Amino acid sequence: MGIRGLNRLVAENAPKAIRSNEMKSFFGRKIAIDASMCLYQFLIAVRQQDGSSLTNDAGHTTSHLMGFFYRTIRMVGYGIKPCYVFDGKPPVMKGGELEKRLKRRQDAEEKATKAKEAGEAQELQKFQRRTVRVTREQNEEAKHLLRLMGIPYVEAPCEAESQCAELAKAGNVYGAASEDMDTLCYQPTVLLRNVTAAESRKLKIDQYDIKEVLKGFDMTIEEFVDMCILLGCDYCETIRGVGPVTATKLIRKYKSLEKIVDAIKQDPKSKFKVPDNWPYKEARELFLHPEVKPGSEINLKWEEPDVEGLVQFMVKENGFSEQRIRDGAAKLKKALKGGTQGRLDGFFKVSGSVSSGKKRTASDSKDKKKKRKTGRSRR
Structure with missing residues (x-):
């Protein structure tokens, strides 16, 4: 659910805290992404023309696999290094909210059944999307896919948003990506929204700076x-x-x-x-004081994709096109190699060494001029 009305409040009270940028501006950035949020997004958004989920020959849903595979490749293609964070055990206090969500899902299932019986296609699709829930099996399939792609992931002990924020605070990543505004309460250096949807929907990524947020509200x-x-x-x-x-x-x-x-x-x-x-x-x-794994204990590594493993899992087990999977893996491999270049602003952050280097270069050039003049006079 997030925090009711927080996005609008931040826009009104701390407008300087929000910036909107195209995905390409995050070249060289490492970003921690709320994987649990992505799973819901992909299961809802990635569907066939009739509104039903993608499935393999056995009838198992594969919408989440398609979403993780192709949208991750797009991000990496822009030079972004994603790290996904999966939810752990929910806090006991969240039980009431989870019960409400279950009730809403049950209501949607009943309405979907009625819409199907009445032949109301649009209503059926609307309520089908509201019945979506992520299974443990789908979580494990997403993790397996990411391992084959060479993309790191973290299993949070509790909430994914708080773990994303911890990775940002510890300097493991640039920012925490989630659609839930309550992520700001965990104090990530930067909150990013629309990261996984930006390219597919032609949206810009909204960036929230927590220091500017607090400054705008004049609050601790x-x-x-x-x-x-x-x-x-x-x-x-x-x-x-x-x-x-x-x-x-x-x-x-x-x-x-x-x-x-x-x-x-x-x-x-x-x-x-x-x-x-x-x-x-x-x-x-x-x-x-959320329950998280300390960022100092986490080492994120991006590795070459296991192409044959991807073909086995995505093509032979889940019915995707072999050519498309191989092409996607080739793009991923090339992008991960190219992404090692880093950002110019990261290079110039080391202001002391850079400025002193410039001084040495200037003095060296002066010495060279003197030597050339001395050489000419001798000749």
């Missing part, structure tokens, strides 16, 4: 997280009647949820009602 990270909990997150319900504008005003006035809760409870005329046993402190802890 603790205050920002409290505001996000007020807006509504996956971990707990919110205070009824508190919308985005009110949430921002309350945090700026009281600075913490504790003080907001006390103020509401002490005011008999307050129009707001705090939920019973509201676990906002636990939610805050999950955002500020």
Whole structure:
């Protein structure tokens, strides 16, 4: 679900924190991508003309494999080095949200059945997309495909978004890519949205700088997280009647949820009602101190693709075109080799050594001029 209304709030309060760039501008960048989000996207978006999922001869869904294979190749073709991060065990506090999602999926399944019986093709496709859920088998298939492609992945102990943020904070990657705005609460240096969809939908990649976000709101990270909990997150319900504008005003006035809760409870005329046993402190802890693998313990490696392994898995086991898979693997191999070039801005970051090098070059040229003059006078 993410955080309700956060994208609009950031645009209004911290416009300098957001930049939109074409995919080619991220050449040489390593990016941690929320794989679980990608799985949903690919299962929903990659479909046949009649709206049904792609399947192999055995009837098993292959939409996610097509999505990971071709969109990863496109990214690598732009010089991006992707690293995928898979969800681990969800926090206990997320159980309520997962139950809601299950209920929505069951409702969609019932409506899809009715639409099919009524012969309503458009309605059927709409509700079929809402019934999508990612299986453990599909997760494992995606990981197997990435291993064959030579693309690294990380299995998070808990939430994929928090692990992506940890990789960014630790310097393993440039930024964390996810569509969920709650990723900002985990403090990645940079949040990237539309990464996997940018090329296929001709979108630009939106980049959010967490320092500029906090600066624009004039809040500490603790205050920002409290505001996000007020807006509504996956971990707990919110205070009824508190919308985005009110949430921002309350945090700026009281600075913490504790003080907001006390103020509401002490005011008999307050129009707001705090939920019973509201676990906002636990939610805050999950955002500020998530369970992650330390970035210092993770070593990301991009390797040459296993072409014959890809042919075996994608062609012989899942029915894809052999020529297309071989062509894709060739592009991937070439792009991964070319992607070792790095970025110019990364080169010029070492300002001390570069500037001193320029000084030495200048002085060397002066010495050479003197030597040439001395040589001419002697002649």
